Amino acid sequence: MTDAQSPAAKNESAKSYKDTINLLKTDFSMRANSTKREPEIQAFWAEKEIYETLAKENPGDTFVLHDGPPYANGSLHMGHAMNKVLKDIINKVQLLKGKKVRYVPGWDCHGLPIELKVLQSMKSKERKELTPIKIRKKAKEWAMGQVEGQKESFKRYGVWGDWDNPYLTMLPEYEAAQIDVFGEMFLKGYIYRGLKPVHWSPSSRTALAEAELEYPEEHTSDSLYAAFRVTNLPEGLTETLGAYASDLGLAIWTTTPWTLPGNLAVAVNGKLTYSLVDSGEDSDSKLPRYLLVGHELVETLTDKFGKALKVLASVDGKALEHIQYKHPLFDRESPVVIGGDYITTDSGTGLVHTAPGHGQDDYIVGQKYGLPLLSPVDDAGRLTAEAGEFEGLNVLKDANAAIIEALEKAGSLLKQEPYGHRYPYDWRTKKPTIFRATEQWFASVEGFRDQALKSIAEVTWIPASGENRITPMVADRSDWCISRQRAWGVPIPVFYDEETNEPLLTDETIKHVRDIIAEHGADAWWEMDVAELLPEPYCSDGRSYRRGTDTMDVWFDSGSSWNSVANQRDGMTYPVDLYLEGSDQHRGWFQSSLLTSVAVNGKAPYKTVLTHGFALDEKGYKMSKSLGNVVDPAEIINGGNNKKQDPAYGADVLRLWVSSVDYSSDVPIGKTILKQMADVYRKIRNTSRYLVGNLHDFNPKTDAVDYADLPELDRYMLHRITEVFAEVDDAYQTYQFFRFFQTVQNFCVVDLSNFYLDIAKDRLYISSTDAQRRRSCQTVMAVALENLAKAIAPVLSHMAEDIWQNLPYDTDHQSVFQSGWLNLDDAWKQPALAESWQPLRDLRGEVNKVLEQARKDKKIGSSLEAKVLLHVADEDLKQRLAAMNPASSIAAENQVDQLRYLFLVSEVELVDDASKATALEYSAEVEGFAIGVGDADGHKCDRCWNYSTTVGESKDDPTICDRCVNAMQGKF
């Protein structure tokens, strides 16, 4: 099509019609400029108190998502960002739907990591003069700084909440409410004092947490094999083993000989087979001739002991239960018990020396069998009087040698050898630690386990597998050790009688301490005199008390938040609607909250628990500094050092990413994914911009076209809109935000950009401002735009607000969040239109393919240079299409539903004979259609760029077509 210009235009100086068409107009920028714009929008929300007002004045019910407190230490990572954004999306949906949303962010402020951080920052001299209260002051200061930093980050994500009044586990009101929970549980008999083995560092004379241990590889222990003489066989074994009973020993192995004074049992694995072997020992030897060992270990032990072990009999491990044996060094007998699967045949003998006071597993087995707890070791690691002749020996130095010698003498020692393995060391003193039983406070889970399990079943777990996760944890867990020997925490409000060491803990003392803490904070526990801390009559009963120095496990802190926050703050509910955290919290916060709440009130603190996975790198690996694959949320928002590699994407792109992934499992993030998010973000933004820009002269109140007067295309589009937004609504409702992401993206790309808006250009630009075909289009566009803004507001909050602020007409609401939820008319739902229009869209695709053939050969550029010949096989459809193809576009009653506009070509001719279409150079035949593409007739109109035979007919405007002439007179 070479003759693009009309004859007249060639001769005269071209008259420009650009000013006569209605192009888009808007200040809504194509690019977000998020670094500047997002803070502006956030300032707008803050100034107008949008959240605060809606939270209070919305007409609907209250909705409470109770925040799980992040730990107030360190900067935020992707996990924090994802968690808070997910919460914010849910809260904003509820706000838009008219609910009163109360979201109180919280922080977990106590605990070891902060205490250590504070200790590290001190000089050693300063550290020596430390008192608990000094540590607490420093720790509080540190935590406060961390809270402020994290708060600013969260706010920058665009997260809404009561930021000016968050809950901190170190606030007096919180601590007091926590003491209440403790008190209630104590008074109900759920809290008791007992012995439990803990990691103990003799070198620093303190208990250590797992986090304070390190496991150097080069540790060597004095391991030994010993035989414990059997004194009594249970009935079931007399037949098989009875013959050897008089000279039978249990072979055990240990790497810590010093724990033998604490031996109170030998554990076997019920699933393993054990053998009675003949060691060939002389009858005058003190060692037993026959030994019980794990069957699979006979060969190994033959090598170890350097003598042939002949298998004489084999029995199941579980049959060994209740065998009695005599302690080789002390005059007492102990039983054989069934231990757990920790007993293996990888090393040792298959029979495990069990000292409940010196090991985790030993302790659990001991509890199960009701064994006492023996831990004859003092703070410095010296054996105590309970260890008899070994009293005073240091367990890490001379105790082992003495015990080995004694075993030898007693005829118990089978073998001794150094054994290299990993062993816990005190990370600060670099000295070995030991397991030692100490007095601790426990919550008796047994007391309310059944009720807890019942409550779990009543909660909605999303995904449902969450219930399968937490149920066995609660069903199997042992009692909860809630005391810590630490300064930075909420004190266990107990007093001890100086003389008797009896704990003093009553309704009155708890209430008294609680009131003091409510007023002065927990520091008072350390600062005030005991006399002040005690109520009548105890403060003057003539006895002398000292305060306890233990603090509570931080899981008890955060686990009490339902009482400190949901149960006490205005406008909140208990139980709350939703808890939402990472799936690791099944073991953590979900459980600690459940246990305290059930213990006190017999019910779970939440109605629904939603969990999410973890943020991984693009390959699905965990993020770690050493791998260098860490994605920092702050860097996503503000950009990295190299802005080309790591551009400043802004909070909305971060939020869009959160919405795009299926967070029920672990989710990947990285450069590729972020770039894609930025692309999608821009697509949504540009689509919105186009809508905004083309409504610049439109006011829905005065210019909207009645539904009944809309052309079919527009009514079809309104139907699509109801479909799309129903899908979006359902996606939000079911917390499947990735469906929102997919749907909105598809809507913007496929329905709007590629289809409706592409067709709309002719109506919007060419027609006169008030033309029906233009106003009807704008009517639909305004509906699409407003609903799009509402729909994206929970996720792309800043963009949605930016759109709202740039709406070219007045609305009743200054913020998109005040405008309420989606606004869809039931009358728009017309499934029949979808059915009749989908084939037309498919046909449009086929026509495009033929047009593309011609374009490939450079026969056409713009599709307006073409004319389409169409043959339709189906008679009914043919009639319908004929009605959509009037001889004159202007004269036609319906100036929208026309094939030329649908195909974006200048002319369409319906032909009776398929060969007429297929005869053309560019053609195709598809299921019931024949499509041909040829040159459009006439000349290109200078104004609308369509080809028309009417160009040249007007005297005043010889370069434009009849449509444009009429349009410029306000008649088209």
Add this chain to the structure above:
RNA sequence: UGAAAGUUAGCUCAGCUGGUAGAGCAUCAGACUUAUAAUCUGACUGUCACAGGUUCAAUUCCUGUACUUUUCACCA
């Protein structure tokens, strides 16, 4: 070591109760210059992690393996 979950195009997701796979984006090519650091059109992409089994037939059901993640336990 045990337990739980996951593995569909380069990316994010669909694929209902079994009949050899789809969308958008990205990529590539082209068009337009009246959404212009934008817009439109077309094309391409997969042994549905791997190996077995059930079945006429498996991405879809079962078993095992690998990898990833989480969690717990452990080194007596």
